[in-house]
Amino acid sequence: MNYLKYSAYLKEKYGEKVYKIPINLPGTCPNRDGACGTGGCAFCGESGAGFEAQSSILPVREQLKRNIEVISPKYKANKFIAYFQNYTGTYMELSTFQKTVNEALIESVVGVSISTRPDYVGEPYLEVLDKIKEKGIDVEIELGLQSININTLNRINRGHGLAEFIEAVTRIKRHGFTICAHLIGNLPWDTEADFIEAGRIMSVLGIDSLKIHSLYILEGTEMGKWYKEGAFNIIDPETYIDRVIYFLRCIDPNIAIQRLFARGPEAETLFCNWGMSWRRLQNQLDAKMIAENYKQGDLYKIGGGN
Template sequence: MNYKKYSEALKDKYGEKVYKIPINLPISCPNRDGKIGSGGCIFCGEIGTGFEAQSASLSVAEQLHKNIEIIAPKYHANKFIAYFQNYTNTYMALDVFEKVLNEACIENVVGLSISTRPDCITAPYLDVLKSVGLKKKVDIEIELGLQSININTLEILNRGHGLSEYIEAVMCIKTYGFTICTHLIGNLPWDTERDFYEGAKLMNVLGVDAVKIHSLYILKNTVLGIWYENDAFDMITPDAYIDRVIQFLRILKPTVVVQRLFGRAPEEDTLFCNWDMSWRKLQNQLEARMDQHGYRQGDLYTTEKIVSGGQ
């Protein structure tokens, strides 16, 4: 295996196949409701990222049971991670947060994954997560959306936070011992290749446990969509993207779990996604290229430190 795949890491940890089940809650984001900004990130649609989830009108337990009924026989999975996916899941009333976490701890759920923003990480929410994790005997993972380490790109994306907030969030979460997964977009038009590779180095330095690399997809009825239709930026080729991601993986520590390498979005809602190719086909091409050249995750990673000669 030329990189540390999430599915294999889960199987190693739990002894069998584990499937991540998305949960959709009727919540918002401080970058949408006016607290720090309005309109959200330029790539974010009205449904957020939870397009594979059940209706938010269903309870957490109902969403899990409905998806498990479909997924368990199809993928032969008996253990599950409840994935609080859509919008900012540490941006709700604290008592509601605790309630939905407990509701997600149904039979055969072995972990909770919480998707949120770096500027929405605070001790009260982490304390609740720790309490629920210990009480229900489930593992806790926090997914942080970063997308880019370039602060100028973050401003263009209207993220509403900078790099320092992300670093502070990681350092805070690590004191609780939770698993940290970071989202990065590999082909943002305003990032250089070096920006992306420095992202891998930052993951190494901070000791992040997992990464989700997305190829940029462009949703209809978004600011980014309008820019795309007006030819306001250029997209790199799929070959260039594959080469870029391979280099990222080669720099990344071999112990970091790779949860995803390509974006996924429903065709009917997108203007651009994966160059009109299947993400699976692109991933197969990436893996074949790594095999062809003998590349492996972390083969460019070095633990050498700069040592001062002064006394």
């Protein structure tokens, strides 16, 4: 493969296939309830990112058990990462956070992944995860960023800037945890230069893996309202594929790629992947990289260090 897929990264790390299991927790986000903002991100639906997971009313271990029973025979995986996916994974009482994460430490789990905001990664929560790591469980923090452009971040009501992201990365790295960053590759207010520079910044910061999302738009969101009003344009799929390929060529070849296209909840979706399956778009991107012999990192150069 012409770029480092997360599945290959995990297989190299653990010596066998490892699958990431989503865990859905009841809760909310500080950008919804007034702690740091109201209304939430302009693109975020009421279910957050947990629409592909089990019901949030189920205990953590029950969610893991049910998913493993399906995934293990289907994908021939025996090791798993417990992925606390929905809303802001560190936005709960510290004692609740500690109890919740420890509930995921069943025998086949080799790692935990906590999805959260860069402005809500408090040291006490990282210290809880230090204790998890001491048990031989790997810890990954997923940080939503979406864009490096402060004007875009303000437009989509993120409630933080690039500075908060950099500060969070610096502190998390001190604890020795791996970091996955989330970016949206085709936000209407970002240029291609914004997106490419975001990749270069991720490389300089030593981000371990990336999730690149193609924008999907949900009914009932602020962005859904703008979309129906025709307030912005979305680049075509060919341009998006070319943009993502250029992005991959400009980043550190050691960054693992967890995702390049988004998947949205069908019943609520106004726009997702230009009406095509993410797999079809993924295959087009892979085929073009192979045909043109493009490689992740073949254009990567930062300053005088290289």
